[in-house]
Amino acid sequence: MRNQTFIRNYHIMLMPGILLLIAFSVIPMFGIVIAFQDFQPTRGIFRSEWIGWENFEYMFALPDSRSIFVNTMVIASLKIVFGMAAPFLFALLLHEVVSTKFKRIVQTIVYLPHFMSWVILSGILINLLSLEGVVNQVVQFFGGDPILFLQSNVWFRVVLVASDVWKEFGFNTIIYIAALTSINTNLYEAAAIDGASRFQRLLYITIPGLLPTVILLATLGLGNVLNAGFEQILNLYNPIVYETGDIIDTYVYRAGLLEIQYGLATAVGLLKSVVSFVLIAVSYLLAARFANYRIF
């Protein structure tokens, strides 16, 4: 039986990956019970006291919990909106370029920041945004007062969104470029023969051609409204900007691993995971329904 041998080997091939997923993804899921315990590291999961919903009640009573939730939503939403608009506009500009060589050079350069870590980029940004940094030199050149960007509750979110858009816009353009290459070039030629101007072609062919991709990305973005960018914020923030920059993930890290409030941190993390899971599931369902998208 050739088919049986094949199937048996398929199972064998999958085994290492599945075992690793069980070890490092499934087993931690059982650790969620800590959220319902007064967890003491010395006692472990099995001997710590069960306290029901107390961690959750404590979480909602915390004065900071509202601002942490709001910060997460606001920062993530701004990133989604601008993170979609920038590559969209960039792709439109790139599409108008005839020279493939120029196109490729530009693309190669703008993809690059995507491959840098937030550690490296925060090192660079801290230099750039310091009082003596280039940005403040430019601000002063135009007659403004120097700004402490990373210590200002007014500017911190702007820095977060702008630097995230800057890092990812090039890479996120790839999906738009893929969509653009699938537009039938005959459409452009037919439109040109009918006397459509360049701008009209952009308006009536290119943009409608990209619309399905935009809708798809917007739908999938819904699943990310609780992910405001842990690594970026952890590397850029400081206690002064907790008020506007502290998000769920950074709070879980501080409360859990720095202040050793395991039960509380797990409860906060669990709530986030559950809500995120539901949002992602809904966004995938919507994407499947309206944009005919399937993940596999």
Next chain:
Amino acid sequence: MIRGTNRFVDLTIYLILSLIALLSIAPMLNTLAISFSGKIPAMSGQVFFWPVEFNLNAYESILRDRSFFVSFGVSVQRVLLGGAINFIITILMAYPLSKSAKLFPGRNVYMWFVIFCMLFNGGLIPWYMTIYSMGLLDTMWALVLPTAVPVFNVILLMNFFRGIPKELEEAANMDGAGPWKILFSIFLPTSLPALATVTLFSIVGHWNAFFDGMILMNSKENWPLQTYIQQLIISVNSIMNTTDPEEIKRLTNMSSQLLNSAKVMVSMVPILLIYPFLQKYFVSGIVLGAVKE
């Protein structure tokens, strides 16, 4: 193609795009210039894109910094070991999962399991405690095993494999090739762009990771490079928050903006070296990988 009739519009577009490209790398160029500059011009904001008072002091002091090299070595080890594990696991999972449920009953069960693991997790604390209780803290395995299955890469490669004509596999099977032979002698050679893409992603992922090194590696000798640099940068940034004069002195002595710039540049080098080689593959790799039946 009928386009580009208006020279002025064309010129503007070229200009804007060039400016955007420049802005994309300007921060890196500025840091590069600072790292080659004198201490005083660097600290007083006189350096833009060209070094002022050119010197190599910062790079010389890196050469004397033992912990920098130790961390660099940890990162190289991590990339080689972790990248190899990712590569093998990705291939071994993507191939069976690219079969239809008819050819491979149970395929959808595996698929849902993988997707579930991708979307839902226990959160930071249970994850940390699992690795702790497995006794992996402070070992290289803590850095490479929890990230051993790159689910996103598996899906990418799986979608790419699906695009390979079924006739190829059937013909090989007629000639007596089994699943392993088919995978290695047909699927892998025809999937170079996709393989380059997932390799680039996993290498970059391992090289750039700092957080697991920060919480899972207790002793500094085990820190990967990014964790080492993160600790430097963060401690300098947090000078702002401490009022203890002794602490401020310690932190300022530990590193300067100048030295950090040089370290940041050196840690970018490996990525800058592999990026041009793999870059030409990954756009087609991603695009083709995303195409559905």
